[in-house]
Amino acid sequence: ETGVTQTPRHLVMGMTNKKSLKCEQHLGHNAMYWYKQSAKKPLELMFVYSLEERVENNSVPSRFSPECPNSSHLFLHLHTLQPEDSALYLCASSQDSGSGAKNIQYFGAGTRLSVL
């Protein structure tokens, strides 16, 4: 148990569906992240939120829409996805988003997404 919980663990959706991924952290952290993990590729950073403000958007298509209503919760809203978006989506949190500290990121177990 890492203190970061993601739901659902598995999701199958059609290309015309709208769904949301949820992440909740119980660590009192101020920064939260979305990553995409595809087979045989490195973890790809998608979005970074610090104190509920988006501080990084790594050229992610607009069919992925993040939302951070408070420092403990992070959502990823999905609409009109493509089959190539099938992947493991990981959420992480850390004390803050700065680069000058040890600032360990703690990950959730991910949502395995399949787009048909």
Next chain:
Amino acid sequence: GQNIDQPTEMTATEGAIVQINCTYQTSGFNGLFWYQQHAGEAPTFLSYNVLDGLEEKGRFSSFLSRSKGYSYLLLKELQMKDSASYLCAVRGNSGNTPLVFGKGTRLSVIA
């Protein structure tokens, strides 16, 4: 550009020692992390190096040479449960850019 290289797969025998290497080229350097990820589970933090040298934590040790852009993770007294992917990640120095990850090394421990 930023690049992290590590072997794709390794196999080692239970009770043995294995060394997983990682080389990196990044825009600045503010620390190197190793994570362990079992299939279907969250990556979990193993170690952090920001200065040159060896950091030891039980059966696991991590080494860093900043001048060579090189790190390794050393696993001693291997156990079957150590079969997992090991991710090397580097933090650069550009503001809010958190971590750049390698593709991971899948380690299989055999009897």
